[in-house]
Amino acid sequence: MLAAVITAFGGPDVFALTEIPEPAGDVVDVTLAGVNYADVHRRRGEYEKPPLPAVLGADVVGRRRSDGRRVAALLRGGGGYAQVAPAQHVVEVPGDVSDEQALAVLEQGLTAWHSLHTLGRVTADDVVVVTAGAGGVGHLAVQLARAAGARVIALASSPAKRALAAQLGAHATVDSRHPDLGAALDETPTLVLDSVGGRTFEQLHAALAPFGRIVAYGGASEVANTVAVDDLMTASTGVLGFWLQRVLDDPELYRISAARLFHLAGRGVLTARIGGRHPLSAVGRAHADLESRVTSGKLVIDVHRLA
Ligand SMILES: NC(=O)c1ccc[n+]([C@@H]2O[C@H](COP(=O)([O-])OP(=O)(O)OC[C@H]3O[C@@H](n4cnc5c(N)ncnc54)[C@H](OP(=O)(O)O)[C@@H]3O)[C@@H](O)[C@H]2O)c1
Structure with a gap:
């Protein structure tokens, strides 16, 4: 699978599109990955310094391979900027909530x-x-x-x-x-x-x-x-x-509050703005935009678009 990998901490140019093995175990075939400000801190090596080389990215939406269900997942150990991600903290996405909305309203x-x-x-x-x-x-x-x-x-x-x-x-x-x-x-x-x-x-x-x-x-x-x-x-x-x-530590609280947010999104009470949709090769560009304070709403990565 392809992933945006970092081999060093630093600026937005540290990402490289790289072919790497899929994660072991239960996985999600990713459609979209989210970009979060915490990823900027992680990329700079300021927060939860992951072992290198690393795939950053804390939220994805896609299909769980084991049952084909459409799910969103929160990845506390990273792995989101990739075509396949670990099926961690998975919640099912209701039919009336789009992939983009699900990704934007979860984390x-x-x-x-x-x-x-x-x-x-x-x-x-x-x-x-x-x-x-x-x-x-x-x-x-x-x-x-x-x-x-x-x-x-x-x-x-x-x-x-x-x-x-x-x-x-x-x-x-x-x-x-x-x-x-x-x-x-x-x-x-x-x-x-x-x-x-x-x-x-x-x-x-x-x-x-x-x-x-x-x-x-x-x-x-x-x-x-x-x-x-x-x-x-x-x-x-x-x-x-x-x-x-602390929410993820409590699976029932996580399940109930995720369902509430999807419900609000499905009814249009909560409408996420997508502030940018980038190919997997342009994760660094999304990071540069985010840290220069020019973005609004949620930035998403289309992991199957390579340019
Ligand atoms: N505690 C948690 O579990 C948790 C979970 C998710 C996110 N967060 C935090 O929530 C915050 C928002 O995350 P997000 O992903 O939604 O990002 P975001 O709000 O889309 O982007 C960060 C925004 O912070 C503002 N900002 C103010 N001072 C800044 C500075 N010195 N450098 C850069 N930005 C600055 C900017 O808005 P203006 O330019 O308009 O001022 C910028 O657009 C982040 O701090 C993130 O770490 C925490």
Whole structure:
């Protein structure tokens, strides 16, 4: 089978289209593979450093070879940028959900859902700020927060991305590169979903209303934050963290929440935007686009298109 293999950590040019043996055991014949920001961190060698050579890629959709069913799979050890992937954390895709939608709402939708609902406990009284509000997770979080009846403020770095977030339901948008994010918000937030960290986390945490909470689920800025518990007491705010692995550790929770997201996608309540569809030979291009902040929605790799 063909795969986009890395033999060194580094920039987006480290991928090489290579013929390698199929994974052993239960497998998925992949149709589409997803690109996630965590893959950028892994490619640079910043996160979960996989042994080299490695095939990155954490989500796929295709047919499970053992029974021919259409499934999506989340691959915690990588292996997604390939024509055949391990059948890991497999969920069946309903007939009314396309391959693209299934891929886009699984990893990123689970992250948006559990950050917003399970940890954030969103209600219709909340003012919710979503960082990277046009991104893979963020554009789904905007729709889910709006569906929960909350007021939604989306951050994004370009007019086109802010227009997309507004079209998806954000009541207001703010330039994510604004030097004082707290001052740029038109209302005091009660719930923040943060995938950026660094000064974005600091400024949005400081802007929270008393009894507000911030859910941290990513660190695109690569700047780590620390929080003083004494300050939390004074401000009466909460800091929560989310990692998808904790959902996958609980097969029933994973099954139920994946089914919920597919249900919402099937009914059109949640509509993922496909921000780019690339051939397997162009995984590096997708990475370059993602890290230069020009993309919106979900990036997908068509593993059977080679150029
Ligand atoms: N905790 C978990 O289990 C989990 C699971 C899935 C994803 N995540 C995290 O969720 C976040 C979103 O993932 P995604 O795949 O959907 O990516 P994405 O949101 O489509 O892309 C990342 C976005 O982050 C924003 N950003 C802000 N500062 C940045 C910087 N210094 N460098 C690059 N981007 C920056 C950019 O939006 P603007 O330019 O519009 O600001 C960029 O488009 C990532 O941090 C990822 O690691 C976490």
